[in-house]
Amino acid sequence: MSGTALDPRTAPTFPMAAKTMMGDTQLRKNVRHATDVIQAKRARVVDEMPDWQELRESGKQIRQHTMEHLDFYLEEFESNCTKAGGVVHWAKDAEEARRIIVALVKAAGATEVIKIKSMTTEEIQLNSALEAAGIHPYETDLAELIIQLGHDQPSHIVVPALHKNRQQIREIFQREMNLPELGETPQDLADAARQFLREKFLRVTTGVSGANFLIAETGGVCIVESEGNGRMCLTLPETLITVAGIDKVVPRFEDLEVLLQLLPRSATGERMNPYNSIWTGVNPPDGPREFHVVLMDNARTEILGDAEGRQTLNCIRCGACQNACPVYRQTGGHAYGSVYAGPIGAILTPQLQEMHHAQSLPYASSLCGACYEVCPVKINIPEVLIHLRNKVVKQNGMLNAEALAMRAMGMIFRSESRFRAAQRMGRMAEAPLVRKDGRGEGWIGWLPGLLGGWTQVRDLQAMPEETFREWWEKRESKEVASGN
Amino acid sequence: MFITCYNDTLFPATGKAVVRVLERLGHTVEFPAGQTCCGQMHWNTGYQAEALPLLTRFVEQFRGAEAVVVPSSSCVAMMRDHYPKMAEEIGDVKLKAEVAELLPKVFEFSEFLTKRLGLEDVGAYYPHRVTYHASCHGLRNLGLGDGPQRLLRAVRGIDLVEIAGLEQCCGFGGTFAVKNAEVSSAMLAEKTNAILNTKAEACTACDNSCLMHIHGALHRQRTGIQTVHLAEILAGE
Ligand code: SF4
Numbered sequence: 001m002s003g004t005a006l007d008p009r010t011a012p013t014f015p016m017a018a019k020t021m022m023g024d025t026q027l028r029k030n031v032r033h034a035t036d037v038i039q040a041k042r043a044r045v046v047d048e049m050p051d052w053q054e055l056r057e058s059g060k061q062i063r064q065h066t067m068e069h070l071d072f073y074l075e076e077f078e079s080n081c082t083k084a085g086g087v088v089h090w091a092k093d094a095e096e097a098r099r100i101i102v103a104l105v106k107a108a109g110a111t112e113v114i115k116i117k118s119m120t121t122e123e124i125q126l127n128s129a130l131e132a133a134g135i136h137p138y139e140t141d142l143a144e145l146i147i148q149l150g151h152d153q154p155s156h157i158v159v160p161a162l163h164k165n166r167q168q169i170r171e172i173f174q175r176e177m178n179l180p181e182l183g184e185t186p187q188d189l190a191d192a193a194r195q196f197l198r199e200k201f202l203r204v205t206t207g208v209s210g211a212n213f214l215i216a217e218t219g220g221v222c223i224v225e226s227e228g229n230g231r232m233c234l235t236l237p238e239t240l241i242t243v244a245g246i247d248k249v250v251p252r253f254e255d256l257e258v259l260l261q262l263l264p265r266s267a268t269g270e271r272m273n274p275y276n277s278i279w280t281g282v283n284p285p286d287g288p289r290e291f292h293v294v295l296m297d298n299a300r301t302e303i304l305g306d307a308e309g310r311q312t313l314n315c316i317r318c319g320a321c322q323n324a325c326p327v328y329r330q331t332g333g334h335a336y337g338s339v340y341a342g343p344i345g346a347i348l349t350p351q352l353q354e355m356h357h358a359q360s361l362p363y364a365s366s367l368c369g370a371c372y373e374v375c376p377v378k379i380n381i382p383e384v385l386i387h388l389r390n391k392v393v394k395q396n397g398m399l400n401a402e403a404l405a406m407r408a409m410g411m412i413f414r415s416e417s418r419f420r421a422a423q424r425m426g427r428m429a430e431a432p433l434v435r436k437d438g439r440g441e442g443w444i445g446w447l448p449g450l451l452g453g454w455t456q457v458r459d460l461q462a463m464p465e466e467t468f469r470e471w472w473e474k475r476e477s478k479e480v481a482s483g484n
Numbered sequence: 485m486f487i488t489c490y491n492d493t494l495f496p497a498t499g500k501a502v503v504r505v506l507e508r509l510g511h512t513v514e515f516p517a518g519q520t521c522c523g524q525m526h527w528n529t530g531y532q533a534e535a536l537p538l539l540t541r542f543v544e545q546f547r548g549a550e551a552v553v554v555p556s557s558s559c560v561a562m563m564r565d566h567y568p569k570m571a572e573e574i575g576d577v578k579l580k581a582e583v584a585e586l587l588p589k590v591f592e593f594s595e596f597l598t599k600r601l602g603l604e605d606v607g608a609y610y611p612h613r614v615t616y617h618a619s620c621h622g623l624r625n626l627g628l629g630d631g632p633q634r635l636l637r638a639v640r641g642i643d644l645v646e647i648a649g650l651e652q653c654c655g656f657g658g659t660f661a662v663k664n665a666e667v668s669s670a671m672l673a674e675k676t677n678a679i680l681n682t683k684a685e686a687c688t689a690c691d692n693s694c695l696m697h698i699h700g701a702l703h704r705q706r707t708g709i710q711t712v713h714l715a716e717i718l719a720g721e
Pocket residue numbers: 266314315316317318319320321322344371374375376377378379
């Protein structure tokens with residue numbers, strides 16, 4: 001993967017990108033291994049919870065309620081955060097969010113920022129905007145650092161460098177940190193990163209973060225993480241700028257009781273995150289002296305307006321659906337052409353693009369339901385996928401080959417006689433393609449056009465001589481004849 | 485019985501097996517001739533408008549049935565998960581009521597035996613080494629649990645072997661298999677490897693759609709492993 005940012009507006013379609021990614025055997029091995037490990041850890045800590053299903057339901061209720069009253073809770077957050085000394089900014093889209101952040105960094109007189117892992121900053125491609133303005137961003141999360149140093153792109157929302165194995169990470173560090181002798185144990189790699197980052201923590205005076213939750217009742221912001229680098233970014237700088245989608249708000253402090261049980265168990269298979277930071281505005285003797293929150297819409301109100309797509313906004317970005325997804329398992333995250341990959345990406349990305357781009361993503365699923373089963377806030381992802389497919393079909397009109405075939409099939413199924421005729425015609429149409437195998441069964445090894453995808457790796461058994469209904473009718477008439 | 489469009493056309497043996505099992509258990513089977521398709525392909529591919537009339541058709545054909553038995557979990561999942569919403573969309577109050585009344589009487593075949601009739605042993609004989617593939621819709625949408633395996637374990641002569649990665653999708657997914665042929669094939673390869681590892685002679689399931697996809701690859705690879713719908717095993721004597 002090159003350094004080009006993942007951008008749904010220019011990305012190839014999913015089947016094309018998937019084909020490319022699947023050619024990378026090492027990547028597929030890494031993804032399979034990593035998702036297997038995280039899934040097993042998740043299963044262990046979820047299975048030990050007797051009330052997991054109730055917790056999921058509460059999580060869903062909290063998120064649903066918030067979305068129904070989002071305007072109210074956002075204003076409550078704004079007023080409480082302001083009271084506590086924070087400054088709240090509103091951004092209608094990515095462009096405006098970038099502009100505000102760049103201006104804030106410049107106003108602080110900084111030419112460097114330290115960053116906490118944040119998918120929202122990836123969504124708006126903040127790093128390239130900062131660089132264009134002459135500001136150097138340093139990623140401090142280990143995985144994000146690997147991505148940044150490797151001129152790569154995140155492939156997972158919780159574990160952005162999931163597609164890399166330890167050997168590959170070591171090579172990146174050796175090259176970019178100029179450490180030719182670096183060993184390959186996890187300890188070696190962590191030590192190298194620590195060395196590399198420590199100096200930045202002490203030098204750089206401006207921090208940029210995302211948020212896991214914004215607490216309306218207190219005006220506080222919550223971030224959970226595993227490494228402690230986030231805690232450094234939140235406490236050491238003089239100026240802290242947080243950017244968050246407006247969907248990140250929760251009503252009460254108490255709601256974290258539910259969400260902070262669901263999130264770590266689903267995300268990393270931990271009972272609790274090693275670092276849970278909650279800060280509220282500024283506190284003069286301690287931490288940043290200036291605190292800004294940029295609340296960004298970027299198509300979220302649009303999504304909110306769609307009754308069936310709305311549940312997408314309930315997402316707490318745990319990544320469990322990505323780990324469970326058999327499609328993601330084969331392709332990895334980059335194939336989705338967006339920082340949001342896997343099932344959540346398949347529903348979120350096209351909606352963030354207001355359905356103008358990424359139209360192949362709702363089809364990047366076999367609808368197996370594994371994502372819905374693990375989602376800690378019970379987002380019915382297959383249902384949203386189908387809803388979005390319907391939107392795509394409506395956009396594309398009824399004049400393409402697929403739509404015409406679908407319409408014809410619809411006509412056939414609406415009439416018994418047409419259905420019978422189609423069954424007979426099917427047998428006639430396939431006849432030239434059928435070959436007998438060793439057992440004397442008829443099989444088709446090649447199909448034309450759109451259907452050719454089937455016969456790439458599979459044969460298709462020829463249609464039987466008699467349909468069920470033909471057999472049934474014969475049987476019935478025999479019974480009548482014999483007086484039964 | 486609602487056989488479903490693809491079983492009617494491509495897998496008549498499954499329909500015959502359902503009839504055989506149910507009649508052997510003393511039930512009367514009827515086959516409303518006007519039945520066609522549940523609408524799943526259209527609905528799941530995004531052609532909602534084409535699916536709606538098929539709901540009305542289904543209700544017309546099956547109203548008044550004591551139970552509707554369907555040898556396809558994905559079609560039953562389609563009906564259970566989406567028919568109420570579709571009826572809502574059509575906006576016909578009477579239809580909505582009829583759907584609400586009819587749906588609890590619709591059963592996937594194995595579910596009808598285990599949940600409605602409370603049976604495990606249906607008096608079958610099938611002297612082969614078999615592995616069971618849990619289709620996603622049966623497993624997750626219908627919650628079949630180990631019902632199908634309990635039915636299989638009660639079959640005389642059977643050697644039932646468990647497959648690794650039972651809960652992993654085989655990659656069929658309807659039009660997904662064609663639209664995302666590469667990914668579907670890779671998912672299928674994992675599944676066929678798992679099947680080969682069981683050394684089974686046959687792979688069974690409650691869905692011929694998954695089996696058609698799996699069998700297609702097993703046949704292409706000349707493995708000699710057959711696929712057979714659960715009903716056909718239970719019909720064995
Ligand atoms: S959709 Fe659900 S499972 Fe997927 S990331 Fe969001 S909260 Fe987690």
